[in-house]
Amino acid sequence: MSVTRCLVAQEEVQKFIEKCMLTVGTRASHARSLAEVLVEGDKRGHYSHGLNRMDLYIKEIKAGICAKDGEPVVERESAATALVDGRNLLGPVVGNFCMSLALRKARDVGIGWVVARGSNHYGIAGYYALQAVKENMIGMSFTNTSPLVVPTRAKECTLGTNPISVGAPAKDGDSFVLDMATSAVALGKVELHDRSGLSIPEGWGCDAQGRLSTEPSQVLQGGGLVPVGGSETTGGYKGYGLGMMVEVFCGMLAGSQYSRHIRTWRVTDRAANLGQCFVAINPENFAPGFNDRMSDLLSLHRSLEPAEPEKPVLVPGDPERLHEEECRSLGGIPYHLSVVNYMNDVAKSIGVTSLLPADRVIH
Amino acid sequence: MSVTRCLVAQEEVQKFIEKCMLTVGTRASHARSLAEVLVEGDKRGHYSHGLNRMDLYIKEIKAGICAKDGEPVVERESAATALVDGRNLLGPVVGNFCMSLALRKARDVGIGWVVARGSNHYGIAGYYALQAVKENMIGMSFTNTSPLVVPTRAKECTLGTNPISVGAPAKDGDSFVLDMATSAVALGKVELHDRSGLSIPEGWGCDAQGRLSTEPSQVLQGGGLVPVGGSETTGGYKGYGLGMMVEVFCGMLAGSQYSRHIRTWRVTDRAANLGQCFVAINPENFAPGFNDRMSDLLSLHRSLEPAEPEKPVLVPGDPERLHEEECRSLGGIPYHLSVVNYMNDVAKSIGVTSLLPADRVIH
Numbered sequence: 149m150s151v152t153r154c155l156v157a158q159e160e161v162q163k164f165i166e167k168c169m170l171t172v173g174t175r176a177s178h179a180r181s182l183a184e185v186l187v188e189g190d191k192r193g194h195y196s197h198g199l200n201r202m203d204l205y206i207k208e209i210k211a212g213i214c215a216k217d218g219e220p221v222v223e224r225e226s227a228a229t230a231l232v233d234g235r236n237l238l239g240p241v242v243g244n245f246c247m248s249l250a251l252r253k254a255r256d257v258g259i260g261w262v263v264a265r266g267s268n269h270y271g272i273a274g275y276y277a278l279q280a281v282k283e284n285m286i287g288m289s290f291t292n293t294s295p296l297v298v299p300t301r302a303k304e305c306t307l308g309t310n311p312i313s314v315g316a317p318a319k320d321g322d323s324f325v326l327d328m329a330t331s332a333v334a335l336g337k338v339e340l341h342d343r344s345g346l347s348i349p350e351g352w353g354c355d356a357q358g359r360l361s362t363e364p365s366q367v368l369q370g371g372g373l374v375p376v377g378g379s380e381t382t383g384g385y386k387g388y389g390l391g392m393m394v395e396v397f398c399g400m401l402a403g404s405q406y407s408r409h410i411r412t413w414r415v416t417d418r419a420a421n422l423g424q425c426f427v428a429i430n431p432e433n434f435a436p437g438f439n440d441r442m443s444d445l446l447s448l449h450r451s452l453e454p455a456e457p458e459k460p461v462l463v464p465g466d467p468e469r470l471h472e473e474e475c476r477s478l479g480g481i482p483y484h485l486s487v488v489n490y491m492n493d494v495a496k497s498i499g500v501t502s503l504l505p506a507d508r509v510i511h
Numbered sequence: 512m513s514v515t516r517c518l519v520a521q522e523e524v525q526k527f528i529e530k531c532m533l534t535v536g537t538r539a540s541h542a543r544s545l546a547e548v549l550v551e552g553d554k555r556g557h558y559s560h561g562l563n564r565m566d567l568y569i570k571e572i573k574a575g576i577c578a579k580d581g582e583p584v585v586e587r588e589s590a591a592t593a594l595v596d597g598r599n600l601l602g603p604v605v606g607n608f609c610m611s612l613a614l615r616k617a618r619d620v621g622i623g624w625v626v627a628r629g630s631n632h633y634g635i636a637g638y639y640a641l642q643a644v645k646e647n648m649i650g651m652s653f654t655n656t657s658p659l660v661v662p663t664r665a666k667e668c669t670l671g672t673n674p675i676s677v678g679a680p681a682k683d684g685d686s687f688v689l690d691m692a693t694s695a696v697a698l699g700k701v702e703l704h705d706r707s708g709l710s711i712p713e714g715w716g717c718d719a720q721g722r723l724s725t726e727p728s729q730v731l732q733g734g735g736l737v738p739v740g741g742s743e744t745t746g747g748y749k750g751y752g753l754g755m756m757v758e759v760f761c762g763m764l765a766g767s768q769y770s771r772h773i774r775t776w777r778v779t780d781r782a783a784n785l786g787q788c789f790v791a792i793n794p795e796n797f798a799p800g801f802n803d804r805m806s807d808l809l810s811l812h813r814s815l816e817p818a819e820p821e822k823p824v825l826v827p828g829d830p831e832r833l834h835e836e837e838c839r840s841l842g843g844i845p846y847h848l849s850v851v852n853y854m855n856d857v858a859k860s861i862g863v864t865s866l867l868p869a870d871r872v873i874h
Contacts (some may be wrong), residue, residue, distance in 0.1 A: 162675075206711060207660025224622040224796065224797065226620045226796055227591065227620045228591035228620040228621055228622045229620065229621035229622055229792075229793075230621070231796070231797045231798055257592065257620065258589040258591055258622045259592055259622060260590045261621070261622045261792065263797050265798065275669065277670075284761065286764075288706050298591055299812060299815065299824060300825075301818055301819070301822050301823070301824045302812075302815040302816070302817065302818060302824045303815075303816065303817075303818045304634055304816070306812060306813055306815065312753075314756045314764065316759045324754040325757070326756055327755070328749045328752060328753075332740065332746040333746065339730065349744050349745055350745075351741065351745035351746075352745070354818075358817075375744045376739065376742075376749045377695065377739045377740055377746075378714065378740075378741065378745055378749075381712050381829075382712055382713075382714040382741055383695040383696065383714075383740075383750075385742075385825075385827075386750075387739070387746075387749075388827075389689040389691060389827040390689070390691075391755075392674075392687065392689070392808070392812075392826065393677045393689055393827075395808060396677065396679045396687060396805070399805050400679065400795060400801055400805055401649075401797040401798065401801065402735070402797065403797070403799070403800060403804070406804065406808065407808055407811060416723045429591075429592075429624065431763075431764060431766075432532075433587065433589055433592040433594070434587065434594045434626050434764040434766070435594055435626075435628065435764065435765055436590070436766070437766060438764065441762065441763050441766070441769065442759070442763055445759075445762075445763065445769065445770055447592045448669065448770060448771060449662060449665075449669060449755075450769075452662065452665040452666075452669065453667070454664050454668065454721075455664055455665060455666045455717075455720060455721030455722065456664070459664050460664070461662060461663075461664045461665045462663075462664065462748075464751075464752040464755060464756075473659045484770055
């Protein structure tokens with residue numbers, strides 16, 4: 149499958165998204181926060197959570213389903229915890245608010261555990277964990293999402309891809325950054341195989357009868373993704389349990405929507421009211437030498453002899469690091485030309501005239 | 512494979528383990544704590560972490576590799592966190608100490624995050640999460656363990672089966688209890704297939720070259736378990752990342768041994784110095800109605816139509832609940848006769864005369 153790609157400078161994407169969001173009435177600082185998270189998603193290679201989703205955010209702001217302005221509100225608080233009402237603001241606005249609150253608490257008492265209700269899609273979960281890593285703390289973030297995953301033994305989607313992100317700082321700016329859906333793969337991967345006429349590996353999704361299927365169309369039409377681990381025999385019930393754990397931290401603690409009660413993916417007829425959880429932990433409250441041990445743990449793994457010589461052993465966060473390096477060496481973020489063209493059409497439809505450049509084509 | 516089983520009353524196993532531990536010099540309260548965790552493991556059907564391991568604990572106490580007496584010590588503390596030196600005491604002694612400290616903090620400030628170094632095998636991780644559930648709180652526990660798992664793309668074991676346990680209370684004594692290794696399966700399952708001459712499903716383990724193998728002997732001799740998710744294609748890197756996350760919470764925060772530096776499984780020539788992490792979260796610090804939502808989440812899943820009629824959809828903790836019910840209806844815990852006989856031999860070898868009854872045979 150050959151796909152034409154074009155390069156766009158990070159600042160250009162950032163400004164473009166900001167401009168589009170401003171045009172539909174989003175407060176400037178909120179537009180900036182959203183653009184920052186989406187660009188970070190693209191830079192880290194998580195394209196399904198970047199520019200690619202801008203049209204959904206625009207649609208929700210335009211339809212009045214997501215709030216254009218306001219501030220999240222702390223509803224309940226202790227030295228180490230908080231419950232936040234996200235006031236139906238853009239996910240990144242809620243996420244940044246909660247993560248900086250968690251960091252403040254972690255500085256004071258070693259940990260901050262902050263839960264938000266009334267939130268919306270917040271981009272890549274790793275973005276929030278990384279905010280803690282920059283402050284030399286462990287960061288975590290979790291969100292519930294629209295049902296796309298079929299529990300072990302069932303045949304109906306009741307859980308979202310409910311991601312888990314955990315970041316931890318090592319020495320010299322190095323870090324561990326786990327950022328994973330609790331499904332085996334993202335829906336986008338199945339869609340991509342479907343469009344290319346390819347079958348999918350066993351263990352990604354199931355059909356409408358709950359049977360594992362290698363046929364992407366069966367997964368997309370009436371079936372669903374399966375939890376990481378695949379079938380019950382290979383440990384799929386663990387991925388199912390982890391997806392439900394995310395729901396405990398999010399919907400259960402937050403009193404937001406949860407599980408099957410969350411609106412269907414891409415259906416935006418009502419506020420999402422997602423539940424999210426943000427955690428910061430200060431290693432200084434524990435044994436001295438945390439960063440040194442982290443660096444040893446990472447290098448111990450990176451220096452393992454690989455099973456296949458051309459595939460080096462990585463640690464969580466390395467694939468994203470490699471993608472960021474690629475962007476730096478290319479001098480921009482590579483996008484599918486079709487995505488750039490589509491988003492330019494979206495921009496034009498709302499009256500934005502400064503479009504993304506589509507002329508730096510690469511192959 | 513037909514295995515002769517015999518029933519032993521819970522109190523009988525409890526007393527037997529206590530007596531054996533006392534005989535080799537363990538302080539009475541420590542012997543009781545260990546016996547309680549092991550019996551709970553068996554009752555919940557996690558036989559690999561029950562009576563079955565008594566000989567290892569005895570060996571370590573006898574060899575002076577694990578401390579017979581003393582108390583864990585808090586080394587560093589805030590309102591919400593603590594670092595504990597486990598003083599090389601039995602894992603359950605350290606675990607109980609840390610979990611009750613975490614619960615106290617959660618009552619005060621909504622969360623307690625307690626990390627221990629200098630600990631030993633602590634039985635099933637779920638035991639500690641359940642202590643929080645009994646107090647109507649969310650509980651979590653994590654431990655690092657001897658290297659048995661081969662990271663994605665590698666061919667050498669560097670991580671333990673590093674379990675994650677998360678428990679959360681619903682209404683009327685019901686609960687969510689996730690208690691899972693971050694490997695696809697436990698080593699014991701592979702050993703069982705090996706002894707029975709059966710092949711294992713793809714996605715459980717790999718050979719010495721890091722290739723997935725369905726041959727148990729290859730996994731056991733030079734190969735290793737693989738992380739939940741199996742191959743890289745089916746998301747094995749997620750299980751690998753989760754295993755490393757457990758190491759961040761345990762070895763990294765604790766300053767204990769970690770990863771490949773932990774002594775090899777069943778080799779007991781030196782203190783284990785394991786790192787462990789215990790967390791309690793008070794739902795009362797978050798949105799009202801937590802237990803109601805938990806009950807809805809659980810019943811929503813249990814009432815899903817199953818893909819195969821004879822296999823009802825379960826939630827994490829249900830398999831253990833079913834096993835406990837089986838024990839109740841049988842009037843005892845069913846053990847393999849060979850395990851009972853073996854442990855009686857162990858007991859005799861240290862001079863214990865009151866042995867486990869082996870006469871209530873069932874099939």
